[in-house]
Amino acid sequence: MKYPNGSNKVYNNKISTSNRGMTLESQLNQTNTYYLNNDIAVIYKKPTPITVNEVSYHSKKDVVITKAHYIVPSTTDYNGLYKGSYVDFEAKETRKEYFPLANIHQHQINHLEKIINNGGLSFIIVRFVIINETYLLPTNKLIKFINNNTRKSIPIAYFKQEGFLIKDGYLPNLDYLKIVDILKERKNEKIN
């Protein structure tokens, strides 16, 4: 579970030409802001879902939440619109040499699959911190691995083979839509 309102703010205020040390979330947020400001795509990180238990009314306009809990999200962190296509993905960092499947909830995988079945584009983005490489893995490849393996983690080699390396850049920071273009082409080839 992530708490996006915490430590990332530090990174958002930091101006750097190197992406090293930036969290995946910070890089994706910067990238999405770039896409938005340049009329390329409208993709946002969803607010973290919480359950509010108690509030305190200071005034009509100043309501303070005094007790709340984080809840396990039923969908993914990011969704939006790119060149007429619905785009949906989950982003995760790992410090291991493999991607533990425990990092993604079963209902999130179900959600990603529903997106494909309803004509959208969905995938996961995984950052392997130790080698500083970020991969996009399409949902069908994620599901293929789960169906054909009893392992509880996906090795980097599978990402290299079936996924796409997202190269670090300056503007945008992490240009994952270049890879979404490939997914769009493949999808159109299948349809036409």
Place this chain on the structure above:
Amino acid sequence: MKYPNGSNKVYNNKISTSNRGMTLESQLNQTNTYYLNNDIAVIYKKPTPITVNEVSYHSKKDVVITKAHYIVPSTTDYNGLYKGSYVDFEAKETRKEYFPLANIHQHQINHLEKIINNGGLSFIIVRFVIINETYLLPTNKLIKFINNNTRKSIPIAYFKQEGFLIKDGYLPNLDYLKIVDILKERKNEKIN
């Protein structure tokens, strides 16, 4: 500003054949659940954005937010995917005989317009509580009104003329995708 974790829970637990007395949000949530369970569409209400100021760690898995604030949303409440199309909208109830434009933020209108420009479908859904009628108004008609009027509210008559009445039903509760089908057809006619 709305606090969706509050009173609506009462309605979600109530089984009723009449929609009278249900909030618009409850009806939309029931409708979206129906769409989801019947593989018609994948549309969710986004969590309400908050800024977390303080948390208390009871255990690794039990983090309690002890201070947080609601923040003004930069986008809309609902988005998702329907038959390959990206769908995005804001839903509002009013007890007046007109829709006060103060109920919708300028950045939300900008967001709805960006959706249209990037090939998606966007609109507002407005419930007029006093006459128990709910209308869908496409974004282009909303912007047309704002551009051609100095008034700070949209009369019901404009919704009747330029929008679409969403009829109350049993299953689904508020079948707004029927109207989205019309918007999709019009969009395709313009493109082809």
